[in-house]
Amino acid sequence: MEEVILVNKMENAVKQMAEQMMLDSNVCKCSRCLLDVLAMALNTLPPKYVVTNIGNAVTSVDLDSSQWKANVTMAICNAINIVKGRPRHS
């Protein structure tokens, strides 16, 4: 039997999109702020768990639903604004 793992596709999608959106924003891009944005966005979005073969762990995120993508974009956007206004470091 092939080894399988549990993957939260929402987490992968948010990681990909947040990095790109932070590059396009003037928010601080240190790892602390990146992780704060990820945590905040993921806490407001429903998880999307799938079981996948370990070889397929980096499956492409299905952004087929534009409404779903809009929700993710909005959650990341809100998180970036919060972190931009109040970075959790000096």
Ligand SMILES: [Zn+2]
């Ligand atoms: Zn920072």
